[in-house]
Amino acid sequence: MRLAIPLMITFVAGMIMIFQFFVPATQSIGETLQEWYMIVASFAIFLGSVNLLYVHTHRIRFKGRNWKYSPVTIIGFAAMIITGLVFGIEPGKPFDYMFTQMMVPMGATMFSLLAFFVASAAFRAFRASNWRATLLLISAFVVMLGRVPIGAMIWGKIPLISEWIMQYPNMAGQRAVMIGAAMGMVATSLRMIFGIERSYLGGAD
């Protein structure tokens, strides 16, 4: 019974979504189910937040590693929640101010830090050990060079070659990956709808 009801819900929800695609009369049921899906899935953020607060309060209580920084996380979390609920999220309100003046620069900085790490990782990993690795290296190098002014200054055709690589061989590779993944997704979806794949239910028998 522990598994029967969830498996039944999965089957019914999956079949409704498939039917609504082919049978126009069932489209409204499908749309409602999609809204339910969005609502239920969005509750996962609360689960994540409860977990985040639990981890940090636990760390403070037992003086775990880097526990002195945990209050910063909790205060940052509380500040966004309080300002969002009390003042609203419209432009010019404290919530929006904290988002644009603090979160946006921090997000951009975090992602720009990756430029350094990617560069150092590439330096170690990109060895022209065989001709395919060399091809990967050349392809990456040309694309990078084609997107900065110095590329065109070295040779006027570099941006064109970079664009060609992006539009043709890159698109072919990406499409192969996408189609392959879509096939895998169909197989996995069928397994889930028919209850063959049950690992998402916590591995219970």
Next chain:
Amino acid sequence: MNWTVIGIWLGALLSLSLYSFLYKDNPFYKFAEHLFVGMSAGYWVIYTIMNVLIPNWWNNLVPAEGGMQPIWLIPGFLGLFMVLRVVPKLSGLSRMSLALIVGTGAGLSMTAMFQTNALAQVNGTIISLGQGGGWFNWVSNIIVVAGVVCGLVYFFFSKAHTGIVGKTANVGITILMVAFGASFGYTVMARISLLIGQTQFLLFDWLPTMGIHL
């Protein structure tokens, strides 16, 4: 109080704290990192409430024209069951919510996503062959078609990669290597662009607040 200048200083100091990690792990970095995690979580909670739950759930449960639609209590309860995962005795209820998410997601993947990620891609690949534009364009389109077919053969593991299948898969690997290289280069440039943006912010927005003009 000039809130714009305060905002620039907050952004600059937090950015510099994060960049200090390039030297080594330090308390400034840890402070900014923890603040970013907390604020991001808070931001997404509010975003979810304001942009998903209120318009899609609350406004359907209690419509503006009055009355209550009890059917909308079901997703509310399923959402609540999801959060109850943190209560050991009631964590089993979260399976119902997961079942709805997985079932709907699987149904969507079977149809809508398959149509966009597989059929539309096949369509786009084949149609490119019929386009004109001279011999160079034609050769380029042949590369796309051959690349997609060979790439797919490489991902087909039900048959041993020997003989003609092996040779086709080898061409597929070559195309994939070029694609991965291009994607890598593209990603690096996107990060570099963010770095340039942040450097410009520090040089042309923050420094002038101290009277330093470059």
